[in-house]
Amino acid sequence: MSQDKIKGLQKSKSGIDGLDEITGGGFPKGRPTLICGSAGCGKTLMGIQFLVRGIIDYNEPGVFMSFEESQKDLNQNVHSMGFDLNKMISQKKLRIDHIVIEKSEIEETGEYDLEGLFIRLNHAIDAIGAKRVVLDTIESLFGGLDNASILRSELRRLFQWLKAKGVTAIITGERGESSLTRQGLEEYVSDCVILLDFRVIDQIATRRLRIVKYRGSTHGTNEYPFLIDETGISVLPITSLKLEHKTSSEILSYGFDDLDKLFDKGGFFRGTSVLITGSAGTSKTTLSSYFALSSCRRNESTLYFSFEESPDQLVRNMMSVGINLKPFIKSKKLFIHSSRSSLQGLEMHLLVLHKLIKELKPRTVIIDPISSLVTVGNSSEVRAMLVRLMDILKVNLINALFTSLTHEKGNDYSDLTVDAVSSLADTWIRVSNDEMNNVRKRNLSIVKSRGMGHSNLVWEFTIDNKGIKIKKSA
Amino acid sequence: MKKKNIPVLIADDKLVLQLYVSGMSPKSMEAIGNIKKICSGLVEDSFKLEIIDLYKHPELASEQQIVFSPSLIKRLPLPKKTLVGTFSDTEKVIRGLGIPIKE
Incomplete structure (x- = not known):
């Protein structure tokens, strides 16, 4: 001995x-x-x-x-x-x-x-x-x-x-x-x-x-x-925060051409974290579903965390805009995990996520919306958790998409989650509804995109039963 | 002649005792001595005393739920009783074993 x-x-x-x-x-x-x-x-x-x-x-x-x-x-x-x-x-x-x-x-x-x-x-x-x-x-x-x-x-x-x-x-x-x-x-x-x-x-x-x-x-x-x-x-340990993760230069699609075209390289790098912010009803979930669809089409395992809709509801609603997720759920490419954000503490959500990532080994993770987690924790906790989460995803070179609900009139930067996530996210897309001449117009703009040039215009887009279309001229 | 401080005991039913000790430690030796002294006050054939060395039979410690050493288990008459220590307090031992004392 x-x-x-x-x-x-x-x-x-x-x-x-x-x-x-x-x-x-x-x-x-x-x-x-x-x-x-x-x-x-x-x-x-x-x-x-x-x-x-x-x-x-x-x-x-x-x-x-x-x-x-x-x-x-x-x-x-x-x-x-x-x-x-x-x-x-x-x-x-x-x-x-x-x-x-x-x-x-x-x-x-x-x-x-x-x-x-x-x-x-x-x-x-x-x-x-x-x-x-x-x-x-x-x-x-x-x-x-x-x-x-x-x-x-x-x-x-x-x-x-x-x-x-x-x-x-x-x-x-x-x-x-x-x-x-x-x-x-x-x-x-x-x-x-x-x-x-x-x-x-x-x-x-x-x-x-x-x-x-x-x-x-x-x-x-x-x-x-x-x-x-x-x-x-x-x-749940905090994984290394040394920012030493490997990067990839492989370009992946957001799921529809119109959006891909707004980026110089025609998509996003593998392992990128994308943030979509916008107020209620600005089609954040629809954009997320495109993201999921694109991942499934690449035949990659996809994990969708939904804090607002049940899997069935999500699938039904996406059908209405021409996105059919059903076959991918059947073929086990897409896994939708729905839970109420208030069901458990913030860390528990993260742990569940961590476990699912380990188990399913997804190449893409979507969290919709990340802002609902804010209601269960205080600001420093949320921030720490998001850093951990991003870290887990980055280390594993997983594509991530977060949506965040912002308030109608407020400044994006004053919003807690946006504040916490925006500096960590590689790409930030902002969507909004603007009223002009008695018509609501949907707008989309790219706030940032690390590592590639992007359009700096505000693009108007429409949604119908065939999906999202971005108008040719801004 | 028996020493005066050892009371004469009557055990109506046969007293079955097991003494578990750990080798030849001072506490074990003291316990054996004390218990023998108490038993010497009993009428022959009215009791049965077994002395077990746990070092030689370690499996018995778990079987008999022995934690402390020395431990004296009164198997009969019921209820079962466990006495731990060196049994230096003769009166407490006798009381603990529930043996009536003849004056």
Whole structure:
């Protein structure tokens, strides 16, 4: 276990999406890590996932010492995530030891120690050659006995013992009022402490995670949102903000010639982010659908986030302007994800997006409209989120299109989303409705287009059942 | 002659005790000594005491739900009871085991 050469801290992959990026590689190998948080914040699940992924992905057997839930309960709880604990137990990859302490049955008569627990743990570890251990929640011991000082010194010994044993351990602890854990476990586990949090802001619940300390390693210091869904826990890190992404000089079409012609190169570069702003009813969604259509025609996977219309509604409405998206949904080229923006916190939307991007590997992502997300977060949050989002898309060289609803008479620049997105977007198209001589005229102009020349005129356009037409003369 | 401070005990039903210790640690030795002293006050054949070294049978720790060492489990008569410690407090042990004392 001890090595003569001095090496940097070795790390053990956590098996939790995104967490390894924040911790720079995972939990400290061969050392205990404390995960604390209030009830229901996902501590047990994080422990289980650490073990299960360790078994499946890294072939590292694990021991789960449960002080609260029985093996049966645990198995049931995680079954919905597709983890079959019983199978792993029969394969001798996993061991679950449920520790039951009945306070009413126990009498303390003099000095004692936790040697029984040590022996149990040691036996379990040796029986399957475990590399990973989870103790959930060891503080329950304090509830069963009166002599806290014995327990304290024994716990200190336990953590040292775990280190000497060379197992990567997770110890969970319930959040205390003035300290991280009720019994101050953070004093003993000094290598890595992670705090989980579950809070409700403006009636929207978000789970967050923060690395309180990580000795001997650099780590992200922010609070990171995380999500628990049918595949377990995933954490959303901010991907590198170094602006080092690769670029492409491939030119793609916006979906109709008239618009392509307004750009010198006849389209947009692959991996461009496009922003379309305009007030209500200025055909932002129609333009987005062209964008989607063009991507589908290139036979590329396309992801459409709709915060206002259901997939069916969107498809029906687009039929009325001659855009038929149905065959592409059938052929699975186009995936429309509709949800209410207020359904969940901002980060959750981003996480869902992140997951879908990972899953579907789209070449084009459309978010319609991005402004509806503003209602669920405050301005700094929205901005941070948009930066993250753009970053994810840029790094993956995904074409992105965002629409943003602006107010009729206001200045574009005063608008929050426009303000946040415009500097990040590569191309900005503005659409508007202007009333002149009792007629509403639709106008389109290109505000900017990085890397290529573009028309600087305001173009009038019409929409009929065949689609959008831009009038020849401006 | 028995020492005076050891009370004479009557166990109506047979007393079945299991003492789990961890090797030859001072606490284990003290616990064994104390429990033997208490048992010496019992009528022969009225009890059964088994001493188990957890180091030799580590699998029993999990099977028998042992966390603390030394642990004394009273199997019979029911209810089951677990006493932890070195059993230095004789009276508490006797009370904990629920054995009536003959004056």
